[in-house]
Amino acid sequence: AQRVTQPEKLLSVFKGAPVELKCNYSYSGSPELFWYVQYSRQRLQLLLRHISRESIKGFTADLNKGETSFHLKKPFAQEEDSAMYYCALSGAGSYQLTFGKGTKLSVIP
Amino acid sequence: NAGVTQTPKFQVLKTGQSMTLQCAQDMNHEYMSWYRQDPGMGLRLIHYSVGAGITDQGEVPNGYNVSRSTTEDFPLRLLSAAPSQTSVYFCASSSRDRFRDEQFFGPGTRLTVL
Numbered sequence: 590a591q592r593v594t595q596p597e598k599l600l601s602v603f604k605g606a607p608v609e610l611k612c613n614y615s616y617s618g619s620p621e622l623f624w625y626v627q628y629s630r631q632r633l634q635l636l637l638r639h640i641s642r643e644s645i646k647g648f649t650a651d652l653n654k655g656e657t658s659f660h661l662k663k664p665f666a667q668e669e670d671s672a673m674y675y676c677a678l679s680g681a682g683s684y685q686l687t688f689g690k691g692t693k694l695s696v697i698p
Numbered sequence: 699n700a701g702v703t704q705t706p707k708f709q710v711l712k713t714g715q716s717m718t719l720q721c722a723q724d725m726n727h728e729y730m731s732w733y734r735q736d737p738g739m740g741l742r743l744i745h746y747s748v749g750a751g752i753t754d755q756g757e758v759p760n761g762y763n764v765s766r767s768t769t770e771d772f773p774l775r776l777l778s779a780a781p782s783q784t785s786v787y788f789c790a791s792s793s794r795d796r797f798r799d800e801q802f803f804g805p806g807t808r809l810t811v812l
Contacts, residue, residue: 638799684754
């Protein structure tokens with residue numbers, strides 16, 4: 590069974606401080622990992638996926654297979670980063686996305 | 699393109715009533731899915747479809763039915779609503795060969811069952 594764990598329900602940081610949203614996963618094969626974001630009154634949208642290895646809106650995430658983690662990081666938080674963040678996993682050959690329970694990021698001005 | 703549309707935006711039902719949540723997309727996507735979003739539970743997959751005439755169960759399918767007669771539409775049916783089905787429901791779609799690139803989500807339907 591595949592599982593995604595986001596240990597923090599709420600994370601509050603000050604503007605300009607570093608941000609790290611934690612995500613751990615459980616999957617027996619080679620997973621694909623994603624971060625989705627939901628801004629207030631907007632649709633859920635893809636932020637980034639591990640396979641593309643790119644930085645979006647200053648966020649990066651590295652897949653660590655040894656620690657089965659895919660933490661989302663940003664060196665300097667901005668107020669517009671306040672949102673709900675979901676880590677998600679898809680297994681090889683699967684058409685199912687498994688989401689974590691989400692972390693609400695609040696950036697304090 | 700309208701993208702993924704969902705109707706209604708809000709709905710209040712009484713226990714035992716039935717209703718259909720509508721989802722449509724105009725991007726010719728083969729893959730469509732339904733999720734429910736509950737506080738503290740994240741998004742959980744209810745049912746999904748990889749093409750017209752093909753549906754499969756997700757993590758929490760009980761109490762819900764789906765069918766996929768066209769590529770564009772993927773309705774979700776509640777045959778006998780229960781308070782436990784109070785939730786926000788999201789529909790998503792993608793092309794089948796780009797499933798792992800990005801899912802496009804609808805705006806959601808907020809359902810309350812009394």
